[in-house]
Amino acid sequence: MQSQHVVIIGAGFGGLNAAKALANQPGFSVTIIDKTNHHLFQPLLYQVATAALSPGDIAMPIREIFRKDKNIKTLMAMVKTINRSEKVVVLDDNQEIPYDYLIVASGARHSYFGQNQWETFAPGLKTLDDALQVREMILTSFELAEKLAEETADKSLIESLLTFVVIGAGPTGVEMAGAIAEIAHQSLKRNFRAIDPGKTKVYLIEGSDQVLNSYPRKLADYAVRDLEKKRVTVLLNTRVTDVNAEGVAIGKEFIHAHNIIWAAGNEASTLLKTLDVPCDKSGRVIVQPDLSLVDDPAVFVIGDAAFYRENERALPAIAPVALQEGRFVGNIICKKIPADKRPVFHYKDRGMMANIGKFDALVLSGPLQSTGFFAWLAWCFVHIYFLIGFRNKLLVFTQWVFYFFRGQRNVRLIVRPVKEKMQN
Amino acid sequence: MQSQHVVIIGAGFGGLNAAKALANQPGFSVTIIDKTNHHLFQPLLYQVATAALSPGDIAMPIREIFRKDKNIKTLMAMVKTINRSEKVVVLDDNQEIPYDYLIVASGARHSYFGQNQWETFAPGLKTLDDALQVREMILTSFELAEKLAEETADKSLIESLLTFVVIGAGPTGVEMAGAIAEIAHQSLKRNFRAIDPGKTKVYLIEGSDQVLNSYPRKLADYAVRDLEKKRVTVLLNTRVTDVNAEGVAIGKEFIHAHNIIWAAGNEASTLLKTLDVPCDKSGRVIVQPDLSLVDDPAVFVIGDAAFYRENERALPAIAPVALQEGRFVGNIICKKIPADKRPVFHYKDRGMMANIGKFDALVLSGPLQSTGFFAWLAWCFVHIYFLIGFRNKLLVFTQWVFYFFRGQRNVRLIVRPVKEKMQN
Numbered sequence: 001m002q003s004q005h006v007v008i009i010g011a012g013f014g015g016l017n018a019a020k021a022l023a024n025q026p027g028f029s030v031t032i033i034d035k036t037n038h039h040l041f042q043p044l045l046y047q048v049a050t051a052a053l054s055p056g057d058i059a060m061p062i063r064e065i066f067r068k069d070k071n072i073k074t075l076m077a078m079v080k081t082i083n084r085s086e087k088v089v090v091l092d093d094n095q096e097i098p099y100d101y102l103i104v105a106s107g108a109r110h111s112y113f114g115q116n117q118w119e120t121f122a123p124g125l126k127t128l129d130d131a132l133q134v135r136e137m138i139l140t141s142f143e144l145a146e147k148l149a150e151e152t153a154d155k156s157l158i159e160s161l162l163t164f165v166v167i168g169a170g171p172t173g174v175e176m177a178g179a180i181a182e183i184a185h186q187s188l189k190r191n192f193r194a195i196d197p198g199k200t201k202v203y204l205i206e207g208s209d210q211v212l213n214s215y216p217r218k219l220a221d222y223a224v225r226d227l228e229k230k231r232v233t234v235l236l237n238t239r240v241t242d243v244n245a246e247g248v249a250i251g252k253e254f255i256h257a258h259n260i261i262w263a264a265g266n267e268a269s270t271l272l273k274t275l276d277v278p279c280d281k282s283g284r285v286i287v288q289p290d291l292s293l294v295d296d297p298a299v300f301v302i303g304d305a306a307f308y309r310e311n312e313r314a315l316p317a318i319a320p321v322a323l324q325e326g327r328f329v330g331n332i333i334c335k336k337i338p339a340d341k342r343p344v345f346h347y348k349d350r351g352m353m354a355n356i357g358k359f360d361a362l363v364l365s366g367p368l369q370s371t372g373f374f375a376w377l378a379w380c381f382v383h384i385y386f387l388i389g390f391r392n393k394l395l396v397f398t399q400w401v402f403y404f405f406r407g408q409r410n411v412r413l414i415v416r417p418v419k420e421k422m423q424n
Numbered sequence: 425m426q427s428q429h430v431v432i433i434g435a436g437f438g439g440l441n442a443a444k445a446l447a448n449q450p451g452f453s454v455t456i457i458d459k460t461n462h463h464l465f466q467p468l469l470y471q472v473a474t475a476a477l478s479p480g481d482i483a484m485p486i487r488e489i490f491r492k493d494k495n496i497k498t499l500m501a502m503v504k505t506i507n508r509s510e511k512v513v514v515l516d517d518n519q520e521i522p523y524d525y526l527i528v529a530s531g532a533r534h535s536y537f538g539q540n541q542w543e544t545f546a547p548g549l550k551t552l553d554d555a556l557q558v559r560e561m562i563l564t565s566f567e568l569a570e571k572l573a574e575e576t577a578d579k580s581l582i583e584s585l586l587t588f589v590v591i592g593a594g595p596t597g598v599e600m601a602g603a604i605a606e607i608a609h610q611s612l613k614r615n616f617r618a619i620d621p622g623k624t625k626v627y628l629i630e631g632s633d634q635v636l637n638s639y640p641r642k643l644a645d646y647a648v649r650d651l652e653k654k655r656v657t658v659l660l661n662t663r664v665t666d667v668n669a670e671g672v673a674i675g676k677e678f679i680h681a682h683n684i685i686w687a688a689g690n691e692a693s694t695l696l697k698t699l700d701v702p703c704d705k706s707g708r709v710i711v712q713p714d715l716s717l718v719d720d721p722a723v724f725v726i727g728d729a730a731f732y733r734e735n736e737r738a739l740p741a742i743a744p745v746a747l748q749e750g751r752f753v754g755n756i757i758c759k760k761i762p763a764d765k766r767p768v769f770h771y772k773d774r775g776m777m778a779n780i781g782k783f784d785a786l787v788l789s790g791p792l793q794s795t796g797f798f799a800w801l802a803w804c805f806v807h808i809y810f811l812i813g814f815r816n817k818l819l820v821f822t823q824w825v826f827y828f829f830r831g832q833r834n835v836r837l838i839v840r841p842v843k844e845k846m847q848n
Contacts, residue, residue, distance in 0.1 A: 036839075037567055037836070038836075054480040054835075056837060059837055067613070075570065076564075076567040077571055093575075128837065140500075143500040146498075146500075147499050189491070194497070391823070394822060395822060410480060410485070410488065410813065410815055413460075413552065
């Protein structure tokens with residue numbers, strides 16, 4: 001019997017765990033296709049953007065992860081279209097890769113709600129490249145402010161350089177705002193002579209009436225108090241009406257800011273459109289109870305690319321959902337379960353957690369709600385536990401000791417000085 | 425009495441140690457100007473280029489190093505010209521910074537012997553940005569080879585992608601050639617399915633008749649044997665006559681190679697020309713015995729930017745020379761020694777060392793010549809000892825355990841996929 005070929009698009013939590021379920025299974029060969037060469041531990045990406053960790057600490061080459069699994073092949077490539085009638089995936093150089101089963105785990109990008117021109121001024125945070133750009137933007141602003149402070153009498157320019165606006169108060173927005181405040185008020189202490197980084201202003205803007213929408217209000221209010229202690233200005237019920245080179249407009253008011261970070265919305269990868277199936281409003285594919293397509297049991301969509309409703313609630317776009325979905329789909333394929341006998345996917349919700357700074361986090365697990373030091377310890381433990389590779393666990397642990405206990409953020413590197421900005 | 429203002433251009437080993445000598449000295453204020461925001465531990469830069477270390481492990485923000493020294497100010501800026509008659513340094517935005525004393529420690533860039541068009545195809549290794557570009561070039565070649573191996577019958581393209589040429593067999597060239605061979609033959613083992621990284625070819629090309637010119641021939645021959653054991657082809661007495669997109673011409677022969685790395689020559693920063701003083705043929709300023717300019721005792725040039733002859737021998741462009749020169753000049757300024765009473769600079773030569781791979785190095789210290797495991801231990805110890813910051817020492821140590829003992833090079837990240845190359 002010929003072996004079945006499984007193609008997996010995307011090596012995030014979903015794709016990776018689907019591949020693991022198929023590793024070394026006789027009768028299956030697997031091809032993982034990803035735009036980059038690494039699996040990224042996205043929950044810690046904000047720490048790369050805020051100079052606490054190096055990119056190499058939270059990413060692992062995909063082919064290194066599967067080096068012992070001879071039936072798994074990795075390709076670094078862009079997928080252009082999926083042709084379901086021919087059962088092939090087409091790469092951007094028109095190479096065609098045939099499949100027997102296809103798992104689409106292509107994730108999501110930020111969505112600017114139709115205002116794509118805002119992206120130039122308000123980068124988001126999905127890839128390592130994004131994180132490094134945000135890191136350099138933040139650090140360059142302080143450098144430029146120090147340089148200009150002696151040259152110019154224009155205090156408003158310095159103030160704009162030292163103003164940071166984070167748009168969207170989901171987990172990433174909350175973590176970024178807290179971390180930027182810590183950089184300004186702690187990590188950069190005594191580093192400057194002409195400016196006072198303590199005067200940095202950080203805004204966190206949220207359209208709805210609470211931060212961390214998926215958490216109970218009690219925990220969300222705790223997070224707001226904590227952010228305000230760190231001198232973050234939290235603006236709820238506030239709609240951003242424009243983003244440009246000068247700053248952010250919120251209705252009639254305007255915040256002059258040189259640094260804007262977008263954490264407000266996601267939309268699924270545009271590749272999904274080529275599947276030609278029903279999607280939700282953010283472009284996610286509406287999947288069957290076995291996570292396959294309605295008319296095509298050989299094609300599965302998982303993770304941030306999928307819309308799946310369980311108990312009247314759409315599953316959130318978080319790592320544990322993607323991970324469990326990947327494993328579930330991998331097992332269905334592995335056991336060759338025919339379409340009409342497949343189990344229904346059930347998400348085992350072990351809870352959620354968010355770091356809101358040094359020694360402080362929110363943990364929500366079933367009836368348990370916890371905040372403060374022990375929640376923070378749990379957060380650290382869980383994140384190190386799920387990191388891939390002993391080396392990465394050890395490096396992150398080591399750097400957290402310096403970062404949390406001594407306030408050091410030593411990956412404060414500007415590798416590609418932004419020349420245009422420096423010549424402002 | 426008004427305080428004296430010392431301007432230091434460049435925060436490499438020379439500039440950093442000059443500043444340290446002046447830290448918290450009453451009567452002096454210091455401004456350090458650097459193009460980047462960090463001090464770079466250049467001796468380990470090749471390990472960033474070969475994915476063994478992260479940039480953050482070998483670099484430290486300059487202003488963080490001097491956070492406790494209130495009389496030291498750091499500016500991230502480009503210096504355009506030095507105007508000695510007005511005693512000002514002019515930045516590229518025309519800001520003028522006056523000085524009482526000036527220390528020029530602006531280092532060197534690679535020199536392509538007048539063939540600057542070669543730079544596009546054969547990048548060199550001086551900055552973190554250089555190292556990351558080389559890292560991505562190396563890793564992308566293997567990815568592209570794996571991808572093309574199934575698509576094309578053109579074996580020569582795959583071979584070219586798996587051919588690496590290092591031009592120049594000084595310490596950087598020897599270290600790079602050895603490390604690339606280790607990547608191909610060890611670190612990438614079992615990572616690929618369509619190609620065999622074991623078939624990678626690595627060439628090390630040197631114009632003179634020995635590698636590591638500044639070492640005794642016995643040690644140089646040892647290094648060659650070691651490189652050949654790693655399957656590096658060492659070509660001595662070989663002149664490169666052309667470098668282009670296809671590869672490297674050496675006389676009538678042509679090596680088809682997708683990856684070319686330049687380690688063949690240095691020339692001092694072009695800024696030195698604005699000093700309008702005598703220079704040697706590679707553009708270094710010929711300095712007085714006190715490292716000042718012949719007609720200007722308030723201006724010093726140190727490190728790779730200076731040409732200084734002691735005992736009939738020009739001091740080499742290495743970190744210990746720059747470090748001692750920086751300290752020497754800092755002390756002269758600190759003690760306000762008038763021009764006619766200054767001491768003569770004397771380089772305390774404690775020796776040289778080069779890593780030629782796992783568990784193997786060359787050490788030359790006075791009459792002592794050592795190779796092999798104990799030389800390698802000494803190399804590790806010295807490099808960690810001189811790294812700045814306990815955190816960096818610990819991180820490098822930790823990663824070396826994984827790298828040397830388990831062959832892991834896990835900073836194998838392609839952050840900015842080279843799109844043009846992938847579409848070849």
